Amino acid sequence: MEAVIATHGDGVWEDWLLVIGEEVSTKNKAFVLWLTGLSGSGKSTIADKVYDHIAVNGQKVEKLDGDVMRGFFPSTGFTKQARDEHIKRVGFMASRLEKHGVIVIASFISPYKEARQFVRDMCGNFIEVHISASLLECERRDVKGLYKRARAGEIKNFTGIDDPYEAPDNPDIFVDTEKETVDESVSKILNHIRQYI
Ligand code: ADP
Secondary structure, eight states: OOOOOTTTSSSSSHHHHHHOOOOOOTTOOOOEEEOOTTTSSSSHHHHHHHHHHHHTOOOEEEEEEEEHHHHHSTTTOOOOHHHHHHHHHHHHHHHHHTTOOOOEEEEEOOOOHHHHHHHHHHSSSEEEEEEOOOOHHHHHHTTTHHHHHHHHSSSSSSBBTTTTTOOOOSEEHHHHTSSSHHHHHHHHHHHHHHOOO
């Protein structure tokens, strides 16, 4: 017998089906894929590619990107309080989209563990991906020229330079963009989310 479950249930159906021994299908279940890492670690590059793989299946998917979001709301600051508010706002938006069946790919430095946990708690299915590259490598890449400006003192509160980055202790997915090619990192993520898409 095929199990019938709500597409985005509150857990009740799933619990009941588990009790009667049905395997719960997770296919077509929305989720929030949350990419965290230093500037230049590879979040946007990976988010774009993962997005393309999901969108090609015709599934509803939305990308939320830190640079784009700050572009729309340029007064968003970089103090701990401003960063936390920004992440909580974006996280709330992600959770609403997820609730309505939209897969969300969010790429934000999101340097503070507590704010990421806040978002995890709001979402139904939150998948934290640590996009890891050393500060040295991110500075070498300096994709947007921001590290140079931060070192010159032109930008204050720059993550990794004069602002902290709290790496996840136990991310759902860990990718090392110094050791892996872009395609390897993307494959690792796709393998993990294949159960949902
Ligand atoms: P972020 O969004 O984290 O600020 P970007 O995606 O804008 O970072 O830039 C990351 C840079 O690192 C790109 O130039 C990309 O080509 C390069 N890069 C090298 N290896 C990888 C990898 N495995 N995954 C992602 N990006 C990589």
